[in-house]
Amino acid sequence: MSVHPDVTPLEFLLGSWKGSGHGEYPTIESFDYFEEVSFVAPPGKPFVVYTQKTRHADDDRPLHTETGYLRPVGDGTVEMTLAQPTGVVEIHVGTVSAGRLELTTHQVGLTPTAKEVTSVRRELAVDGDTLTYDLAMAAVGRPITHHLHAVLHRI
Ligand code: HEM
Secondary structure: OOOOHHHHHHHHHOEEEEEEEEEOOOOOOOEEEEEEEEEEOOOOOOOEEEEEEEEEOOOOOEEEEEEEEEEEEEOOEEEEEEEOOOOEEEEEEEEEEOOEEEEEEEEEEEOOOOOOEEEEEEEEEEEOOEEEEEEEEEEOOOOOEEEEEEEEEEO
């Protein structure tokens, strides 16, 4: 069975990616990190499985990890659900076109002890074998502010 036709708009993402990034936020010390990401289209299913893990560039300790699903719903619209072990769940609606995916928060769910995150914006672009993304968030009382920039390469 091959990739589901609904997944075609996201084909440019499929595979595994590895690289490094830089993180910042007004309330924390800036940091550098290594990242591994994969986008897998289960045969015959109309969605893509996304998994991600990161390590600190200074001492290799595990940092953020997240996993979710991307589901193209037609007309260049993509819906995404995403869970993090820190108690944050992101629900996005976004657009995909010509190697670019832009996701804007539809809803954020928080467990009782999660840090306050009220909105997240994710922008991702693939050019050949290079994937670049930026993430901004409104969190801990701050308006939407840049948190992450990374450049990954296809492996
Ligand atoms: C590549 C992915 C990410 C990495 C490597 C990362 C890393 C970090 C690091 C190192 C900190 C500093 C404090 C700490 O060690 O916990 C931090 C803080 C934080 N991050 Fe991230 N993060 C990532 C993604 C995210 C995402 C997707 C969200 C929310 C949707 C998020 C929300 C936060 C919040 C709310 C804080 C706390 C700010 C504060 O307490 O002042 N992070 N992150």
